[in-house]
Amino acid sequence: MMNNSSVEVSQLRVRRGKMRFFDGLDVSIPRGQITGLLGPSGCGKTTLMRSIVGVQRVESGTVTVLGEPAGSRVLRHRVAYGTQDASAYDDLTIRQNLRYVGALLGAPRDAVDRVIADVGLTGQADQLVSSLSGGEGSRVSLAMALVGSPELVVLDEPTVGLDPLLRAELWGQFRGLAERGVTLLVSSHVMDEALRCDRLLLMRAGRIIADTTPKGLLADTGAEDPDAAFLALIERDQQQHLDTRRSRREETGE
């Protein structure tokens, strides 16, 4: 089981406040591939990602990452997390941000310049992060996730607010990483990004409503574009929900 999957989530329950967010979630993420985590905002994408990188308090269930319990000490060198809002230090330059994270991870010195070049920010390396545009900020955050050469990279909406050209560039880099054997879990609510993934998890209201591939998604729903496919799946899911509720009601004789 551990050989071909990088993340195994089993019977995960998470409570946020009084609301039960996940009620026995099961997910498996294959190794060395790009898995897209898609769904409307508020559906639980961030909570799932936080559970995988080990910063989410969970109620019960197991999350196994690269063969270890999520959040365990050995994983802190092997798993990288890019949070949703570009979490870099505003009052430091790009290079200073990366040097700091690099030092924490024990990354080699040249890794800093390499990842800055990888995200196309070499020209601005000595600018303060506060002076950068939103898109550049997200790229700094991404570079910070890549500086330690992780085996699993979890990125929460890394392309939000980026223009199409940059988005294409970043997805090119994700592909490059995957080809080097890195596992990527990337969330998005832009459905056309789904087509760039190897595997797709569609989430809605704290449940995985489809675990498929881009081709499978289109073939299954008969839709022409991923937006329509996603809407079709949601409709189907809603229908099923109504059905189970109705059948439950019939069973109890209400």
Add this chain to the structure above:
Amino acid sequence: MNVIRLFATAGRVLSQLRHDPRSIALMLIAPSLLVGLFAWLFSDQEGVFDQFGGPILALFPFIVMFLITSITTLRERRSGTLERLMTTPLAKSDFILGYALAFGLMALLQAVITVSFAVFVCGLETDGPLWQLGLVAVVDALLGTALGLLASAFAQTEFQAVQFMPLLVFPQIILGGLFMPRDQMPDVLHAISDWLPLSYAIDTINAVSAGEEGWDVFGPLLIVVAFMLGALVLASLTLRRRTP
């Protein structure tokens, strides 16, 4: 604990400060200005500044560092950078000590400037050696840093963090022995003041001013250090890798 990560964190905090020259200026100069104001206020009354100048030296670094630390660490907790750090190998103690080290260095600079200003410009006279005054100022600033780190854990916004000052700092000033010698206070208040770290800081300063030596100076100072270490330990316990 890992020395490299601790120093990397302290270095990072100092680089952040370096990009904010106005804060550095406020941190280094504000206490001197306040000491100067005090000296001016009592300039016509012989000996009053010598009596209050010392305790004032203990207060301002404490207040300034409390504010700066609680707000900076709160910013880190809220901006998502702390969450990112919690996924890296950085230990919680390295994070807290990194902050304490960086602000401790600033406190040292601040103490040198403030004590020099009080003595050479305002003419503060003490019977004890100057370096001891400086040492108390540094320890007080560190106590402010440690309590600030702890307070930031209980604040959700910068606004709340600032409100902690009247709650945590003012009672210590009022009961610390600056306005009234502690042994003349009502019994209950005297007993409370025995549990407040700033009381011991002011005791130390008074001992230095009076030219006392040995245990009379370093006894109360050690108590302040113990409070500071306790606050640092509590602060690192309030950091959580997993949050709701």
